Amino acid sequence: MPLIEFNFCVNAKISGSADNDISSTGVVPPENENTRKRARSDSCSRPGSKACREKLRRERLNDRFLDLSCILEPGRPARTDKPAILDDAIRVLNQLRTESQELKETNEKLQEEIKSLKAEKNELREEKLILKADKEKLEQQLKVMAMPTGGYMPTHPAAYHAGLNKMAVYPSYGLMPMWQYLPPSLHDTSRDHELRPPAA
Template structure:
């Protein structure tokens, strides 16, 4: 109808005012703020014009809507309900029952709120899990540092043990002449060689075993 066309025209005028205000703001922002006082004053006036133009456009739209006849208002409300029904169920034809449309809208809003709450809970649990993983990461880093320090300590102890002299000194070296006399016989035959000289053990034996006065009787010489 003519009144609905006028409503659309009023909204288009308000959109045009918004676009003109935004264009003015773009043109005003192109001016350098620090150039002069006049430029700053122009920016202030543009902001005020944009603010009041939005207010005037909304007030004009509201007054125009209130001045419409009741039939046009009913038609406008019916159109809005049909748009809401098509948004709620786009795959089905729009409903005409306003109560059913409102019930569907409430159900959809409740469902969306529940999903939003589930997402918030999931995000909160993920944040808690991230904190736990960070704590585990810090613990593993500390454990790694501790193991590294223990490894370095063991390596230093091993180096210190390798650098110390052995507790058993090597056998003393004897002169070559003594070694030849004791350890070698004619014919280059090897005999057992003892690194340490023998000790006289006869003084620790009983006197009867040491007595040699009867050897010629007990053990006569071989002919």
């Protein structure tokens, strides 16, 4: 038993002294060197490391560029050239800005036309109301003129101007000449001076 414990202690001292010698001289055995290199390459396995965060950021940025390329050119395979994708994005943005400005100007023109049409519509409505009032007024006047007054009978149309010595046959009618009912031979007045000499 004492011999085994002694050998264990000796081996521990030897290994401890060997580690101290390695650390002091800076020489790393091949096995330790391989483990350290492996740890450096697998640094992204630790989520909190700076290299892992940088790698994730680059991957997200690449995904966004791919999405932008698909949006700019739908139906075509996505491009991986970032400067070309940015150039396409700038071109599309300028085109959209120009179209937006043109649509804005067109909208302003349409708004002005709508205002002018509304004003014209209001004027036509007022004119229509005025014409309607005039029409109703004229219709009322025609009704008043067509309505006969009480106790009034229309006079007979006179074919000539009545003389002062003629009397009215009927009071309700105008003066009517009687000579139009005489025979035509009595209408001739060319021989009155021979047939009927003037009284002395």
